[in-house]
Amino acid sequence: MSTFKIYGTTFHVDRKYQPIRPLGRGAYGVVCSAKNKANKTKVAIKRISPMSANEVVAKQALREIRLIRHLGRHSNVVSLVDL
Numbered sequence: 254m255s256t257f258k259i260y261g262t263t264f265h266v267d268r269k270y271q272p273i274r275p276l277g278r279g280a281y282g283v284v285c286s287a288k289n290k291a292n293k294t295k296v297a298i299k300r301i302s303p304m305s306a307n308e309v310v311a312k313q314a315l316r317e318i319r320l321i322r323h324l325g326r327h328s329n330v331v332s333l334v335d336l
Contacts, residue, residue: 255271267335268290270289272298273288281313281314
């Protein structure tokens with residue numbers, strides 16, 4: 254497990270991912286660009302903030318995951334690699 258901080262948010266990810274740079278932050282998370290050292294591909298990693306206190310944010314995050322899974326097969330949409 255590898256740990257790094259972006260925008261004050263701690264990411265705990267597999268060692269195969271090397272952080273590159275922050276991409277942004279939103280209502281319920283922080284996104285960074287990373288490189289998969291195993292196959293040299295670039296990925297985006299989203300760290301969703303703890304949301305147990307807010308049911309609306311939790312539902313929005315789950316809705317986003319479902320949409321990405323559904324639309325991920327399109328060439329113009331980011332696909333979900335790991336969850």
